[in-house]
Amino acid sequence: MTSPGQQRDTSAAQPGVEAARQRIAARLVGRGRELELALAAVAAGRDLVLEGPPGTSKTTMLKAITEEWGIPLLFVEGNADLTPAKLVGHHNPARVLREDYSADTFVPGPLVAAMRAGGFLYIEEFNRAPEDTLNTLLTAMADRAVEVPRVGLVTAEPSFRVIASMNPYDNVGTTRLSTSVSDRLNRIVVDYQDATAEEGIVALRSGLGDALARRATPDAVAVTRATRTHPDVRQGSSVRGAIDLALVAHQLAALRGVTGPDDARYPEMFYDAMTVALSGRIRLDDAAETTPERVLRQIWEDRFILNPAAAQPG
Ligand SMILES: Nc1ncnc2c1ncn2[C@@H]1O[C@H](COP(=O)(O)OP(=O)(O)OP(=O)(O)O)[C@@H](O)[C@H]1O
């Protein structure tokens, strides 16, 4: 006797997994190791939790993998309102009144949609979902099928996977995963990449490459990274802040007639761009008696006044 879980067919993922890895890696900046680990897990037919702070390539990697496999990626946000019914689906009440229940009146939720299409169901902030929702999901993962009232048994296509994400710094409104949940998941930890990789991401996503950007990109990455280690900051900005900072600085420089990286007005222009791109993205420690702007000013002074050598390109 084998359970449906043991019969799982993973052959769709087996041939050419190495060639797929190379094609996917070509679309990412860095992340070779995490991509390899994630591919190994999903190609093995396994479900997965990706644990890491915001902006650390979790969605980017999953998008690249599902596009390579030619399957859908369905997003669900884990929060207290994510009931089992929202995940599985519901019967359209108006149609039920007119026609009575049938498989036709069923409106699939993301879980059933992903199972039928053989897609990845990506549940962000997994640990915020209520326990009964997690249990529904665990059953679907174990059985590769769910029983839908008045529809019957929905069986997952072979490439169906559940991928969860969690932010380790986030402990407001979250529950720790119980051991019964964590024991059923594989786990990959992703952290911030190094400065060089983040500069590569900013260059790629901003599309900027002029002389100003050749200074602004490393500046943007350096001050963004500094928000993550500042003593008064609980959670600093992700690379998204650095991308926006480079773009805002580019426009602000044009508006103010800052002609290039050596213009004397560049540093002050850059500080103003920092307040726009970063002040809303940093979470201060509860005990810190300061403001995001003061924290940013300190970071700016470290980069532009106290240690200007580090700010010079080359
Ligand atoms: N390795 C990478 N290569 C290219 N771009 C990247 C990479 N990592 C992140 N990015 C870019 O940075 C931004 C954030 O990345 P992404 O959405 O993958 O983060 P995430 O880990 O899913 O964050 P969150 O937990 O907030 O959902 C996106 O604009 C993405 O394009």
Ligand SMILES: [Mg+2]
């Ligand atoms: Mg994401």
